[in-house]
Amino acid sequence: MNNCQRLLISTLLFLPSLMIFADCGTLRGTGDLLLIIERMTGSVVIAETTNNTKLCQLTGLGDLSHASVVYSRDQRYAFVFGRDGGLTKIDMLLGQINKRIIQSGNAIGGAISQDGSLVAVSNYTPGGVNIFSSETLELVAKIPTPKSSKSKKSRVVGLTDAPDKRFVFSLFDTGEIWIANMSNLKKPEITKFTGIGKQPYDGLITPDGRHYIAGLFGEDGLALLDLWHPEKGIKRILGNYGKGQKKLPVYKMPHLEGWAIAGNHAFLPAVGQHKVMVVNRNDWTQEKAINVHSQPVFAIGRPDGRQVWVNFAFPDNDTIQVIDTDTLTIVKTMTLGKGILHMEFTPRGEQVWISVRDKDQVVIFDTQSFKSVNTLNVIKPSGIFNTSRAHKIGL
Amino acid sequence: MNNCQRLLISTLLFLPSLMIFADCGTLRGTGDLLLIIERMTGSVVIAETTNNTKLCQLTGLGDLSHASVVYSRDQRYAFVFGRDGGLTKIDMLLGQINKRIIQSGNAIGGAISQDGSLVAVSNYTPGGVNIFSSETLELVAKIPTPKSSKSKKSRVVGLTDAPDKRFVFSLFDTGEIWIANMSNLKKPEITKFTGIGKQPYDGLITPDGRHYIAGLFGEDGLALLDLWHPEKGIKRILGNYGKGQKKLPVYKMPHLEGWAIAGNHAFLPAVGQHKVMVVNRNDWTQEKAINVHSQPVFAIGRPDGRQVWVNFAFPDNDTIQVIDTDTLTIVKTMTLGKGILHMEFTPRGEQVWISVRDKDQVVIFDTQSFKSVNTLNVIKPSGIFNTSRAHKIGL
Secondary structure, three states: OOOOHHHHHHHHHHHHHHHHHHHHHOOOOOOOOEEEEEOOOOOOEEEOOOOOOEEEEEOOOOOOOOOOOEOOOOOOOOEEOOOOOEEEEEOOOOOEEEEEEEEEOOEEEEOOOOOOEEEEEEEEEOEEEEEEEEOEEEEEEEEEEEEEOOOOEOEEEEEEEEOOOEEEEEOOOEEEEEEOOOOOOOOOOOEEEOOOHHHHHEEEEEEOEEEEEEEEEEOOEEEEEEOOOHHEEEEOOOOOOOOOOOOOOOOOOOOOOOEEEEEEEEEEEEOOOOEEEEOOOOOEEEEEEEEEEOOOOEEEOOOOOOOOEEOOOOOOOEEEEEEEEEOOEEEEEEOOOOOOEEEEEOOOEEEEEEEEEHHEEEEEEEEEOOHHHHEEEEOOOEEEEHHHHHHHHHH | OOHHHHHHHHHHOOHHHHHHHHOOOOOOOOOEEEEEEEOOOOEEEEEEOOOOOEEEEOOOOOOOOEEEEEOOOOEEEEEEEOOEEEEEEEEOOOEEEEEEEEEOOEEEEEEOOOOEEEEEEEEEOOOEEEEEEEEOOOEEEOOOOEEEEOOOOEEEEEEEEEEEEEEEEOOOOOOOEEEEEEOOOOOOOOEEOOOOOOEEEEEEEEEOOEEEEEEEEEOOOEEEEEEEOOOOEEEEEOOOOOOOOOOOOOOOOOOOOEEEEEOOEEEEEEOOOEEEEEEEEOOEEEEEEEEOOOOOOEEOOOOOOEEEEEEOOOOOOOOEEEEEOOOOEEEEEEOOOOOOOOOEEOOOOOEEEEEEEOOEHHHHHEEOOOOOOEEEOOOOOEEEEEEEHHHHHOO
């Protein structure tokens, strides 16, 4: 069965969900919108968090495995980064594809510049970063990466925006972190850090935009860059963080961008172990580890930092656990169905939206009472992305 | 004709009053909008930060001295709290007053609940808090305050929202802090802290929604409440913070809600002194004081925390200073004209909008280069409020 047939079948099965197209196209605020990835069918759903309803569905977005989304500064447009190099600009108000290009053969996420003018995509095939005008999706700059041993340009991962018109990203094959200052578009100023560790596979920037941290697939520990002091170079932190000596079976490398920050603590999903690590943010040392249900994938903080919600790798991906960041204990365990892939909080944290892929559902919970508020039918949902991301640094 | 055009035409036909507001009324995102108070004329200007232009002006909002604004969770509606007890709901897209009520004789600000359903107003005459449906502005609850010695209900100040459907506020005349849990609207659950200090005159909540801090007009020090541990009661911090023994002339009590947070430091405008205090956020002790131009009024952090912008009390209110939070030094001093009343950063901090009242201007700066980006003509501008406030806790 090809993608097209799959889409046809799902479309017929979920016909009722397609009947609500009418709800896009009206004059409305954009602060309570979100976009849900339907990976299998190459489609997305636009929904809203005030009444917790779906507004419309859009098809034709290509391969959306590992897809991610950033928003224009006015929150009207979503930029969807597909796995097949597709970059799709969606009009969240009209519920239409505004523009779609295939910008490479294989890509892994992207970022939007601080001023909203540039969209950058990190590529696997070929490597390097492509930078587009957010208005037209016209290519405005290319940042090529060095050739790796396989005579291919190094793959790029962990691409994020940073204050002062910069992008920061890691080079998987050559073990580097680069800062690209885009103040002068015709001549991006690149600062390169080499030998940062083997195979950086993902990166994150702290919510204040100061620290960039890359996870290493090829060795233990994390590479830390203080963007306020790039002259100090890369520091290795949490030397035990990684797959370790015992080479535990790792079902899925945890997502770094999901790191939760609460007060002086950062909460990190451990690699391969059934633990969430509690790290001191001042010196980046481990203070504690909290035993959890299985191998964590995301550990995402409620916007006020009081709770951290954790999901898990296959085969234990039917469970959610909630950590109280004050007592550092698990206060809730819920079994929601197989394939819990992502969680997204409403901007002020009163609700959380959770993708349960194998039940074709997005479930919405009140985060104070843990009561279910609503359930939406969504075809094999994966990532969920709130428009309030438009206002955040480093996404 | 597409949906957008159809909508625009019907909107314009249906609402002749829009003809004078040519730039409001179109289908557009709401993430880059802001509202500027024109205090003297009882009017407001709606503007946008993508191209830095004014969109339209609305009149008839009454006495806007000390006016403040919160936003609906979808960012379509602004709630403007006037000094005369007026509560005005503005449609930011249509550029119209949606509803306006006079809810008391004299009021001082308000807040919107975490879920966006309730708007609360803190009143001077009579005292107490009135709570309205954000949709209809219908009065849904009243929280009366105790009578003070003058046989009037205590005035309410420093009203903010807090996580888990709570409002927190201070009672000026009786020296109390109250938490109102609005989970059950028919029976708000009030937790009262008495004897917290003389004449709390303003309050703030930390960005994570955990700590509520009230400034005291009648004595030195600040009253701190840990909302994660209300059972621990009120703690007095920064015992020297205030007017002090020497009773320096204080031209204007600083605004507490402007406190900047960067890493482990909070930056506080000192009372009466030409200093900004650097406070350790972990134990709330003073670490340092930075000498500044005059008596500070607001010390507002750029969203990434790297800069703190400070304005000053009369007669030195023509100057802005910028503190680098890494080196704790002043990196820029600018003289912009008399009556610099407020500063508002764009959500990711690349620009700052500054009201210069006596020049009838709002000036916009790039925060990295300190270069002027644009200047807008606005009548006696005071407060500036970005729609991204909709997504923040404790505003």
